[in-house]
Amino acid sequence: ANLKAIFKLLKPGGKFVFAEHVRHTDDQDVTAEGYQRGDIDLAFWRRIQNAISPMWALLFGNCRLDRDTGKLIAAMRGWSKIEYKTARQTSNPLAKLTPIVYGIAVKA
Numbered sequence: 787a788n789l790k791a792i793f794k795l796l797k798p799g800g801k802f803v804f805a806e807h808v809r810h811t812d813d814q815d816v817t818a819e820g821y822q823r824g825d826i827d828l829a830f831w832r833r834i835q836n837a838i839s840p841m842w843a844l845l846f847g848n849c850r851l852d853r854d855t856g857k858l859i860a861a862m863r864g865w866s867k868i869e870y871k872t873a874r875q876t877s878n879p880l881a882k883l884t885p886i887v888y889g890i891a892v893k894a
Contacts, residue, residue: 789858796893804870805888806855809835811872826876834883856887866894 792802810828835851843850856870870889875881 789862793862793864793893798893799866800893802859802891802893803889804855804859804891805886806853807849807851807884808856808872808887809852809854810874810885811854811857826874826882831882838883851884854887856889859889859891864894865891867892 796802810832839850839852856872859865859870860868868889868891870887870891872885872887874885
């Protein structure tokens with residue numbers, strides 16, 4: 787869904803709760819839990835995400851692996867509160883491919 791459209795639908799004080807597969811961020815991402823710096827080759831996995839994201843979106847309802855949704859929401863004006871975390875798994879290739887951002891944003 788379009789973030790601007792979601793924002794318009796919310797009343798002041800309305801909460802947007804989100805969870806989405808996202809692009810790998812960098813080693814400095816303080817929102818990434820359960821991840822030790824250097825656990826995986828982030829540049830490699832970002833290249834894989836970029837390559838398969840168009841097909842992934844077709845197969846999985848426009849889910850995009852090449853967007854950083856947490857940062858997109860945080861960059862939008864009009865929120866009174868934004869909290870989010872990124873969950874990275876390193877247990878298997880599919881888990882490495884699909885980090886998840888989850889959080890809540892409250893409209894001012």
